[in-house]
Structures are given as C-alpha cells and as structure tokens.
Amino acid sequence: MPAHLILGGARSGKSRHAEALAAASGLPVTVIVTAEALDDEMAARIRRHREDRPAAWTTVEAPRALAATLVREAAPGRCVIVDCLTLWLANLMAGAEALPEPLDADRLAPLQAERAALLAALPDLPGTVLLVANEVGLGLVPETPLGRLFRDEAGRLNQAVAGRCEKVSFVAAGLPLVLKG
Numbered sequence: 175m176p177a178h179l180i181l182g183g184a185r186s187g188k189s190r191h192a193e194a195l196a197a198a199s200g201l202p203v204t205v206i207v208t209a210e211a212l213d214d215e216m217a218a219r220i221r222r223h224r225e226d227r228p229a230a231w232t233t234v235e236a237p238r239a240l241a242a243t244l245v246r247e248a249a250p251g252r253c254v255i256v257d258c259l260t261l262w263l264a265n266l267m268a269g270a271e272a273l274p275e276p277l278d279a280d281r282l283a284p285l286q287a288e289r290a291a292l293l294a295a296l297p298d299l300p301g302t303v304l305l306v307a308n309e310v311g312l313g314l315v316p317e318t319p320l321g322r323l324f325r326d327e328a329g330r331l332n333q334a335v336a337g338r339c340e341k342v343s344f345v346a347a348g349l350p351l352v353l354k355g
Contacts, residue, residue: 176340177296177303180350181332184308187348192255192304193227199302201253203231206244208262210237223257237265238284241291248299259307259335260328262288267327271320282327289331296338307332309344 182188196203211217236243240262248254266285310328336342341355
C-alpha cells in the first residue's frame with residue numbers, strides 16, 4: 175500500500191487523524207516515534223501520547239535512523255505511523271548551530287544521508303504507511319540563520335516525501351483536506 179503523508183500545523187489534529195486512519199484499517203499498528211525526551215516537558219508530552227494510544231499498538235523509537243526502522247517495521251498486513259518527520263529532521267540537524275556561517279544543508283551530511291535513505295525506501299515499503307509532518311512554512315520568517323535553514327529543509331523534505339506518496343492530506347482544526355490521491 176502506498177504511503178500517505180499527513181501535514182498540518184502544531185496541534186492541528188494531524189497525529190489524531192493518522193491514528194484514526196490506523197485504527198480504521200483494522201491492521202496491527204506500529205507507531206514509530208522520533209521525539210526525544212530531552213527535558214521534563216517533552217518527556218510529559220511523550221508519555222501523554224503513549225498513554226492516549228491503544229495498548230495493543232507497538233511503539234518503536236527512531237530519533238535518527240528512520241529509513242532503516244521503516245524498512246524493518248513495514249510489512250504486508252501491518253499499519254505503520256511515523257510521528258513525526260519534523261522532529262526527526264530536527265534531530266538530524268542537532269549540532270548545526272555550531273557550524274560556521276553561512277549555514278547550508280550541504281554541511282549536514284547525516285541529514286543528507288538519512289533523507290536520501292528515507293526517500294529511496296518509501297516507494298517500496300509494504301503495508302500501510304502513514305507519515306506525519308508539520309507544515310512550518312506558513313508562519314513568520316525565522317529570525318536566525320539556523321531557524322531559516324530548518325524551515326527550508328522542512329519544506330524541502332515535505333515536498334520530496336509528498337512526491338513519493340500516493341496520498342497527501344493537510345489537516346487544519348482537526349479537518350483533513352485531501353491534497354493528493
């Protein structure tokens with residue numbers, strides 16, 4: 175089954191939409207999470223998300239090696255949710271603030287390699303794959319070079335992933351809008 179990219183802003187309902195699609199599929203569900211509990215507030219968020227999901231669902235942590243994790247977890251007769259690509263991108267960009275300016279994506283070798291691996295894996299993944307990502311390009315222009323680089327890389331990643339997905343939806347106020355498929 176081809177992949178489905180679900181985009182939206184913060185607290186737009188995109189994760190809830192992905193979870194509803196997964197539940198409706200009737201398939202066993204694996205949630206690949208990319209967040210890292212680097213502070214107490216994020217640890218609480220992660221705990222809440224985990225508690226809100228059905229107990230029968232499996233959770234796999236993949237803060238960086240997403241492509242390898244997807245290849246391992248995606249299977250016929252299984253639904254996989256990736257939540258979320260934007261946090262994964264942020265993890266891959268960790269340490270970029272120490273790079274000399276001007277900042278550019280070419281200096282982020284781990285980002286380039288992992289993105290290439292993800293894009294190569296997507297078309298051949300078996301089963302149902304639901305990818306959640308933030309649309310960060312609708313707000314203000316970030317003040318810092320690193321913020322602008324992150325926004326640009328998130329936009330490039332979303333475009334590339336959307337190009338490899340059969341379905342793309344945008345969620346606003348909990349309402350999905352089909353963009354593709």
